[in-house]
Amino acid sequence: MSTDYALTNAWECAQRRLKGLEATYDPTTRRRLSSLGLAPGWACLEVGAGAGSIARWMGEQVGPTGYVSAVDLDISGLHHLPANVEVRQADVRVDPLPEVAFDVVHARLLLNHLSERDEIVGRLVAALRPGGWLLLEEGDMFSSGVVDEDPDHARAMRTLRDLLASAADVDYGRKLPRLAVSYGLTEVGVECEVPFSEGGSLGTEWLALTFDQLAERAGGDILDPETVGRWKEKLTRPSLWFASLGVVAMRGRRPAA
Secondary structure, X not given: OOOOOOOOOOOOOHHHHHHHHHHHHHHHHHHHHHHOOOOXXXXXXXXXXXXXXXXXXXXXXXXXXOEEEEEEOOOOOOOOOOOOEEEEEOOOOOOOOOOOOEEEEEEEXXXXXXXXXXXXXXXXXXXXXXXXXEEXXXXXXXOOOOOOOOHHHHXXXXXXXXXXXXXXXXXXXXXXXXXXXXXXXXXEEEEEEOOEEEOOOHHHHHHHHHHHHHHHHHOOOOOOHHHHHHHHHHHOOOOOEEEOOOEEEEEEEOOOO
């Protein structure tokens, strides 16, 4: 991953931010992986493993007869993983991946940050065994500032979208089905997700931390302090609910030999 990655894990609050991301998106990621038939004995590749929650969960599902390769450029958050989870430090843009090696390959909120994203999808497909599944869950900010009931949250989410757009493809999720077909995948399925988080939860803390990290990268005041202050105070209130960042999930299967 390039050094100008907008949400680098070297940021002082990055690990806390990753915990909030996991709390927001892990439940549906686990559901989607389970729907593919994830079972004991499977070989799994987790690309952009972050703080390791999905790699850990997959390791538990595939058991001692299966294994998980957890790949990230920054492996500082990958601790306390099952014995069948191998941690590998690698840059997926340039470092080789095993070919025809995995029953499932998964990446989440990664590719839209990488300029070589389309080519990387091709390499992830090549890593699949015949009959193996690719599951990609990528950001697509189709809903930001649109489905939000609270006006301060709507303004903050539109600002967040603009900040991300300077460093990532914020519409990449909707392009995944076309890419899946172009790389020969079959049984393609697509879902859109806009998770909501209750005030005072890890999910709303993740939104605030993501905003702070992007604002810091942009050099400071990106939205008037009054709006930011009201928004962050609301994010702490239980019983209030806030739309998070939208995701498009695409699954596709490499044809059997």
